[in-house]
Amino acid sequence: MTLLAFGINHNTASLDIRERVAFAPEQMEEALSELCRQGAADEVAILSTCNRTEIYAYSQQSATLIVEWLAGYHRLPLDELQGCHYCHQGEEAIRHMMAVACGLDSLVLGEPQILGQMKSAYAVANGAGTAGTHLHSAFQQVFSIAKRVRTETAIGENPVSVAYAAVSLAQQIFSNLKEDTALLIGAGETIELVARHLHEQGVKKLLVANRTLGRARDLAEQFNAEAILLADIPEFLHRADIVISSTASQLPLLGKGAVESALKKRKHKPMFMVDIAVPRDIEAEVGELDDVYLYTVDDLREVIDENRRSREEAAAKADEIVGEGVQAYARELRALSSVSTIKAYRRKAEDIRDQELERALKTLEKGADPEAVLMQLARGLTNKLLHAPTSKIKQAGASGRDDMIGLTQELFDLDDRDTNP
Known part of the structure; x- marks a missing residue:
């Protein structure tokens, strides 16, 4: 069997493709089980974030089966995936997994969230019974190297993330956030980071909208914010100068009509919107409105590139540590090959x-x-x-x-x- 790391990411695929192959949390266990049932993999874990969907598998089969399965599962024409996917095998697969976990392959170099997301992907695969001895060994090596990179390099200093980039962009458009109101849609880890950055910058008012009011209140209490339900957004939208959204919804939450109504109440005072979600929470047509500045995760590249330069030296050291991790993994594999003898x-x-x-x-x-x-x-x-x-x-x-x-x-x-x- 061979370790495979198959996927698409922000470097290889457009936002449109990425959101069409993203997995909602409730789909994950079913997808893992189906992959194994169909014989595409013996062991498998799936990582699905706003910037990447990756499948880590131990398999005796060709990666072609995984490509075909992914296209079929999401009802996507196979040729649309053919030109934008990548597949690493063996040592290159473990190298890629380590680079991802360390934030070396992220849109924001060194961003810390991805390690938690990989740990969650591994935990879900364990729960679904699709992570066996081989994947367990691979992930433990990956997590060990990610920890070394965080402790032995400066790649995690001055935390930078998509959330941070979104707030930085807001500061460029609004010179003084202390006079603005921000509406945050969702209550997950990304939105919590956005709320923290906005709070630190002294934003005047924070509104947190979520599907469940309890979770919204939990987050709102941390930052002296107001909690509302997603269904109440049209009632509050006109108050928001800044809207930042990141949910796991499979359908858009904000349409052009709702934003037009809010703009009329604001007397066409401009609104700044960042849609971090994949699939998108805000309809693309909203960006056509004259008084709206709408950005997606792909639009944050310029802000993020500035931060990337400051981390390149640390990344070089991190690459060395990843190389050592690959060698250690290879030694472990060779040792395992002797066990049966x-x-x-x-x-x-x-x-x-x-x-x-x-x-x-x-x-x-x-x-x-x-x-x-x-x-x-x-x-x-x-x-x-x-x-x-x-x-x-x-x-x-x-x-x-x-x-x-x-x-x-x-x-x-x-x-x-x-x-x-």
Whole structure:
């Protein structure tokens, strides 16, 4: 079996494609089970974020089956995926997973959220029963290297994320956030980061809208904000100078009509909107309105690129650590490949032991001298355990296989004094 890391991300696929292959949380266990049932993978985990959908699998099959399954699952023409996906195998797959977990492959270099998202993907796969021994080993190596990168480099200093980039862009458009009201749609980790950044910048008023009022209140209490339901957004939208949305909704939450109504109440005072969600929460047509500045995650690249430059030195060190992690993983795999041989040899030795012991016990029952029985037991064990190896060594010597002779000396820890007559 081979480790595969298959996927699409912000570098290879448009937002339109990414949102069409994104997995909602409630779809995840079903998708994992289906992948295994159809024989595309023996072990599998799926990572699905606003910037990437990746499938990590141990499989004896070609990655072509995964591409076909993904296209079929999301009812997407196969040719639309063919030109924008990537697939890494073996050591390159583990290298890619480590780079992703460390934030080296993120839109925002070094962003910390992705590690938590990978841990969640692994936990879901465990819960679904699709993460076995091989994936467990791979993910533990990945998490270990990500921890080293965070502690041994400065890549996580001055945290930068999509949330931070969104707030930075808002500051460029509104010179003084202390006079503005922000409506945050959703109550997940990204929106919590947005709320924290806005709060630190002294935004005048925060509104938090969520599907459940309880979660919205939990978040609102942290930042002295007001909690509302998603259904109440039309009533409050006109009060918002800034709207930042990040939910797991499969359908848009804000349409052109609702925003037009809000603009009329605002007497066409401009609104700044950032849609971080994939699939999008805000209809693309909203961006056509004269008094709306609508940005998606892809539009944040310029802001993010400035922050990327400050982290490149730390990323170089992180690359070295990832390289060490790949080597450690390769060593572990090589060690695992010997386990079956070790087990087989142990079983064979134990069978010989049991046979000789049974013979010795029967001889003792007949009244034979115990010392003689023990001597025969020792000789029998020695002869049978050494028979196969000595036969092979003789054949190697006769064939001029000095390499095998050398390996045998190393295997049995024999030095020159042992081998010289």
